Amino acid sequence: xxxxxxxxxxxxLEKIGYKKARNIEKADLIVVNMCSVRQSxxxxxYGKIKDFNKLKVKNEKLKVIxxxxxxxxxxxxxxxxxxxxxxxxxxxxxxxxxxLKTKPPENCSPWSYLKIEPKYSSFPMAYVPxxxxxxxxxxxxxxxxxxxxxxxRDKKEIIxxxxxxxxxxxxxxxxxxxxxxxxxxxxxxxxxxxxxxxxFKIKFITNHPKNFSDELIEEVARNDKxxxxxxxxxxxxxxxxxxxxxxxxxxxxxxxxxxxIKNKIPNVELxxxxxxxxxxxxxxxxxxxFDIFKRIKFANAYxxxxxxxxxxxxxxxxxxxxxxxxxxxxxxxRDYVKSQK
Numbered sequence: 001x002x003x004x005x006x007x008x009x010x011x012x013l014e015k016i017g018y019k020k021a022r023n024i025e026k027a028d029l030i031v032v033n034m035c036s037v038r039q040s041x042x043x044x045x046y047g048k049i050k051d052f053n054k055l056k057v058k059n060e061k062l063k064v065i066x067x068x069x070x071x072x073x074x075x076x077x078x079x080x081x082x083x084x085x086x087x088x089x090x091x092x093x094x095x096x097x098x099x100l101k102t103k104p105p106e107n108c109s110p111w112s113y114l115k116i117e118p119k120y121s122s123f124p125m126a127y128v129p130x131x132x133x134x135x136x137x138x139x140x141x142x143x144x145x146x147x148x149x150x151x152x153r154d155k156k157e158i159i160x161x162x163x164x165x166x167x168x169x170x171x172x173x174x175x176x177x178x179x180x181x182x183x184x185x186x187x188x189x190x191x192x193x194x195x196x197x198x199x200f201k202i203k204f205i206t207n208h209p210k211n212f213s214d215e216l217i218e219e220v221a222r223n224d225k226x227x228x229x230x231x232x233x234x235x236x237x238x239x240x241x242x243x244x245x246x247x248x249x250x251x252x253x254x255x256x257x258x259x260x261i262k263n264k265i266p267n268v269e270l271x272x273x274x275x276x277x278x279x280x281x282x283x284x285x286x287x288x289x290f291d292i293f294k295r296i297k298f299a300n301a302y303x304x305x306x307x308x309x310x311x312x313x314x315x316x317x318x319x320x321x322x323x324x325x326x327x328x329x330x331x332x333x334r335d336y337v338k339s340q341k
Contacts, residue, residue, distance in 0.1 A: 007118035039307035069146035131177035233273035237292035277326035279317035
């Protein structure tokens with residue numbers, strides 16, 4: 001989603017006359033697209049501030065803008081370091097901030113930016129958001145506080161965008177959403193898209209196990225235009241931790257879902273997300289997660305070390321797992337995934 005957002009930022013800037021600089025030293029404008037979901041991303045931006053300041057000494061005209069999914073806490077911390085800070089939903093205000101228009105756009109809803117035609121940068125693959133925001137309120141996650149509640153793009157708008165992409169020769173369309181399969185009648189949307197004429201394939205990310213229906217499994221299995229790839233975040237293999245995370249499924253339900261998927265789609269490529277070192281996670285509870293990895297044998301896994309995020313329910317819990325222990329658990333899972341390739 002961040003990649004897709006950057007493509008829309010690029011489109012807005014080009015429309016008002018900006019061109020991509022050959023390198024950062026030649027730029028008059030730097031736009032940083034940050035995600036507050038992980039502390040590591042916030043830390044990387046902090047690490048760039050000295051570089052930006054050095055560039056400003058060399059080029060007094062240089063403006064540096066911070067955008068993306070930004071927590072209020074991070075917005076305050078970064079205020080002194082950036083010329084402007086705006087949420088990704090506000091990027092249509094860029095011309096106004098850069099004094100290229102006398103007033104901000106009228107009738108601009110928080111999700112109008114999804115109507116911007118992006119500057120697609122991954123040909124022959126294209127990212128197409130179908131929803132934005134999340135209603136799940138997992139206790140570790142800031143997405144509902146940065147992107148808001150789920151909002152769904154109009155089906156006709158999605159079909160129209162994909163139809164144009166196919167005409168331009170794009171071969172792989174990746175549907176995006178923080179919880180992509182909560183889109184109303186998601187299976188119907190997939191059928192409408194794959195009914196389009198052309199040589200193309202469809203992927204979709206990210207799924208939530210509680211929304212992955214039997215009907216969706218059947219559709220992926222039977223539909224030749226849908227890539228047999230499913231990203232299914234597990235986050236933890238322990239029921240107590242899953243409950244503390246507010247994931248709304250159990251270990252047993254997750255394993256049953258994977259069994260159904262593998263039975264119907266024998267050649268499926270399964271990947272996952274997992275968090276190690278969630279507050280209170282014991283070594284035994286971590287072993288339950290490792291056991292899930294050994295049972296399922298994921299093709300790949302995105303492993304995050306837990307970091308407290310302000311506004312989330314888990315922020316109130318004591319972050320009592322040492323960083324070294326988090327790193328150790330991360331390495332165990334990462335090494336196991338590598339060993340399976």
